[in-house]
Amino acid sequence: MDAVRWTLWVLLAVLALVGANTLWVLGVRWWYRLRTTPPEQLRVRCQDGWELTVYVRRAAHRRFEEPVLLCHGLAANRCTFDFEPPYSLAHALTEAGFDCFSVEWRGIGASRLPPRGRRWPDVTVDDLVTLDGPALIELALAQTGARRAFWVGHSLGGLVGYAVAQGPAGAKLAGLLALGSPVFFPPDPLIRRLIHIGTRASWPRGFRNEWLSRTMAPFLGYVTLPLSDVIINPKHIPPPIQRKVYANMMASMSRSVLRQFRDWIDHDAFRSFDGSVDWRAGLAQLSLPVMVMGGSADRLASAKNLRAQYELIGSQDKTLHIFGCQRGDKMDYGHGDLLFGTGAPLEIQPEVRNWLVAHATPVSESPQSETQGEAPTTTHFAPGSAAT
Secondary structure (H helix, E strand, C coil): CHHHHHHHHHHHHHHHHHHHHHHHHHHHHHHCCCCCCCCEEEEEECCCCCEEEEEEECCCCCCECCCEEEECCCCECHHHCCCCCCCCHHHHHHHHCCCEEEEECCCCHHHCCCCCCCCHHHCCHHHHHHHHHHHHHHHHHHHHCCCCEEEEEECHHHHHHHHHHCCHHHHHEEEEEEECCCCCCCCCHHHHHHHHHHHHHCCCCEECCHHHHHHHHHHECCECCCCHHHCCCHHHCCHHHHHHHHHHCECCEEHHHHHHHHHHHHHCCCECCCCCCEHHHHHHHCCCCEEEEEECCCCCCCHHHHHHHHHHCCCCCEEEEEECHHHCCCCCCCCCHHHHCCCHHHHCHHHHHHHHHHHCCEHHHCCCCCCCCCCCCEEEECCCCCCC
């Protein structure tokens, strides 16, 4: 009888802790919510039936034909680019005259629910390349009447862009900007160990780390998380911004995506899940304009890595920017600092904007667009109405 009572008390204690943590996380999410005008939300159905949520900010005075696709990286969501000004590239580019489309990849945020017959743990980078990327491009072109679009990706988002540009949808891209995207994966014992631990911890479905990040968010800026310098340099990001980033931007990781990253790191490769497509080798065949950008202190996409991928890209129109003190910048940028570092609005956002403006087609000069092929299925939502 005593054993039964003890078991019941333990169960009640666990339930109480879970309930308290749930209330805490909900409170953190509300307290640190982004206080900006919510973007318009659209949904686009991919070829396999998975619906993605896309967040749209339209320019008050559209100056350029091509829309800009903003694609987040691993363990992140659309808030990577659509944050509070001045740390929001979506707002900056909208003010410059571009319509901006921020995606949430399948399994992330409001794009979480899979169609019948598909499972989130089985999602790989290949799915983002062959299904999500093309659907996002078609949606943006259908919404704007443009012939081509710009792709701006951070980390994994840039890698997906590199791979998409090598496929059939590549002809619909006017240019590609990869920000902190590591095409090469030289052995780094710490990063390799973290990926291996993450892969094991993600069994059997995936690693939903947004719950942990929201639990810890209110303490950031007062304490520094171990190994945080791999992702960001806390010294470069104001504590209030750190707290909002961790409360809003962190997202889940599919087990299969983590397994694919482990393959890339173990074998220094950038390839499809089954190894049949070498996306790194395909960079030599690219002909569209490309800008490679990154930070001098980025451990994931090092300066050496960035120079090597820049040399490999076959395009005649290519640009390389490595931000850091040696270049005269405010700081030696790390991985997340490229977006949320105190110098990012003044040093990085203008380079992105100026490159896009230089390669864009002014609306007054754009030819009459014609509908080509069948557009993807889209659903319109009022701002803030999509499920999260």
